[in-house]
Amino acid sequence: MEDKLHSDGNILFFNKDYISEFIYGGIDGAITTFAVVAGAAGANLSISVVIILGFANLIADGFSMSVGNYFSTKAEQDTYEKNKAVEYWEIENMREKEIEEIREIYQKKGFEGELLNRVVEVIISNKDVWVDTMMKEELEMSRDERTPFKTAGMTFLSFVTIGLIPLLAYLFAILNILEPSNLFLVSCILTGIALAIVGSFKSIVTNKNKLVGIMETLFLGGIAAFLAYYVGAVLEKIFT
Template sequence: PHEVESKMGHSDLKKLSDEKNKVAKLSQIREIVFGAEDGLLVPLGVVSGVAGATTNNFYVLIAGLAEAFAGSISMGAGAYLSSKAEREVQEWAITKEMNEVETVPDEEKKEIAVLFESEGLSPADSSKVADLITTSKKSWIRTMVEKELGLSNEPIHSGRRDALVMAFSYLGGSLFPVVPYLLLPLHTALLYSVGLTLAALFGLGVYKSRLAHGRMLRGGLEVMVIGAFSGGAGYVLGTLMPILLRMIGIRIN
């Protein structure tokens, strides 16, 4: 019986570990989707705006490529700094809770009872749960970090990896609105740029909704409409801007 119990325990732990790994992978996929989505939307607005303001493919291409590379670097740097800050906060919080468990154990034990009581357990049951949890320092600290501070105890993965994923996702997404200007005449390129980007946004929206077990058609259309608005607004602004500048006496060659 003891062996069966031990095997069942190992199986349960493996199942929990698999679930954690699955969630971690989904989180990484969400970062890819987020980077690609921005990489599609922002350059589309830029190249559409410049295409509305000029008749020269070269200017549109330079603006699009500059935005794509600058945007990917910016997104990568933001992801790195965000992960680094999150990891530092997590480490500080865990260290703080470890010190408090050592220096004021009675107060920390009372806090656990109060936390469970606030979740609906009776005072007596909350006290029993606190007694059980505080028999293991690891469980004690994990409970305080998660329930009191609202932080995860799981180690935060490398900020460098987050930065690379975000940067390359953004750069990959930016190819759809920018590349047509490298291959086609301006007005044809504009149509292909918008069409390819909207198709990619629709696919991305469908995939994102699938991950969240949402309505895929609605998710795809929602993201695509936002992309259409971004490109349309950029084109209108690019068309109107030279007119407005000429009205105030500024001329663009």
């Protein structure tokens, strides 16, 4: 076990810092593509139309999710910066209260008496160290150093790559690699494989049992896919 075991390492081609985006985008991509394929299959649309709808969905939905991710990551960082600005304001304008907070933080760490006084003195002698301590210890906030542009890009990449898998059956069929029978069944299996890939990566990175990781992703992902498939049919029956 070395430091590279920590989250700053790479696994295969894959930067672990973006595992959260990979999982989020991948699961959503696989399920929504499956929903499109299922809907198209239910309506007996031709293979080429399924592929068109599938790709249109991949690009549009992947992009809209990435825009959501971009603003979400940015808002978290802005919230961090806002809190930091509040802390700088507080150590200027509520100095005594903030000194007391530093004292309490280091008391909890086991410091006392004269040593505690001297530690507090050093911390508050540098405003950046003081604020940094408040951010980490009082607010328990860490700055996300990743750029929103990169987290959004990883979301898109993952959405499109994993989301493409349920479509492969139809792609292979139109290229005459696969017989155009039972395509929907093959696509169901491919969706399962896509979810299993995400679940398995998830387990590698988080060091959890791989089988459990795959099973829980398949289970919840399966419910979502089922819902996506049937909710349209049910609503249609009720309303028409």
